[in-house]
Amino acid sequence: MNPSPSALPRLLYVEDEAETAAIVTEVLGVEYLIDHARTGEAGLELALGRRYDVMVVDRRLPGMSGVELLEAVRTAHITTPAIMLTALGTVDDRVSGLDAGADDYLLKPFDFAELRARLRAMRRGRGPGTRREIGDWLFSPAALALYAPDGGRIPLTQAESDLLELLTSSPEHVFSRDEIVASVFPGGSAGTVDAYVHYVRRKSTPEIIDTVRARGYRSGMPR
Numbered sequence: 468m469n470p471s472p473s474a475l476p477r478l479l480y481v482e483d484e485a486e487t488a489a490i491v492t493e494v495l496g497v498e499y500l501i502d503h504a505r506t507g508e509a510g511l512e513l514a515l516g517r518r519y520d521v522m523v524v525d526r527r528l529p530g531m532s533g534v535e536l537l538e539a540v541r542t543a544h545i546t547t548p549a550i551m552l553t554a555l556g557t558v559d560d561r562v563s564g565l566d567a568g569a570d571d572y573l574l575k576p577f578d579f580a581e582l583r584a585r586l587r588a589m590r591r592g593r594g595p596g597t598r599r600e601i602g603d604w605l606f607s608p609a610a611l612a613l614y615a616p617d618g619g620r621i622p623l624t625q626a627e628s629d630l631l632e633l634l635t636s637s638p639e640h641v642f643s644r645d646e647i648v649a650s651v652f653p654g655g656s657a658g659t660v661d662a663y664v665h666y667v668r669r670k671s672t673p674e675i676i677d678t679v680r681a682r683g684y685r686s687g688m689p690r
């Protein structure tokens with residue numbers, strides 16, 4: 468049985484290229500109720516006018532850019548999770564989207580399955596507005612991702628994200644292995660904690676999590 472249209476999550480899509488917009492709207496229209504805007508100005512008006520569950524914003528738009536649009540949306544305290552579509556993969560392009568308040572980015576041309584998976588992850592995530600800095604890194608529990616200082620994206624599993632979410636919830640606090648097991652790995656052991664700390668460090672940087680000898684772990688301060 469198909470869900471009724473009103474039960475579908477609402478997606479704001481801002482894209483000026485007609486061909487791309489037509490395909491994306493068709494593909495995502497199965498899962499989302501889509502409002503499509505062709506300019507940043509129109510997108511901003513929609514974003515300010517009603518609540519959306521998720522936003523997909525092209526970076527390059529005529530007039531107001533996707534970056535300017537997101538900055539304006541975040542300035543208005545709208546925390547709806549957002550993916551920025553960017554045609555350019557330079558450090559500046561990746562970082563400016565994240566700096567503007569995107570929770571995730573996707574390089575064009577992208578795979579539709581990837582876009583749908585990213586959107587689903589963001590909607591499962593722990594809610595918007597939870598991005599956290601870990602030193603010069605950025606952690607987005609909503610996107611299940613860590614971003615390196617150059618904007619490089621490192622996907623996290625739910626358990627890895629949960630571990631970082633706990634540690635960054637109180638960055639000064641040293642969490643004992645028992646505390647971490649109780650919050651993140653019920654039924655697990657100290658060894659489970661050590662294994663996940665290792666996974667997260669291996670895929671990002673060793674400094675992302677500090678080991679405090681004989682006590683436990685704490686959010687790191689990588690540069």
Ligand code: CA
Nearest residue numbers: 483525527528
């Ligand atoms: Ca464009």
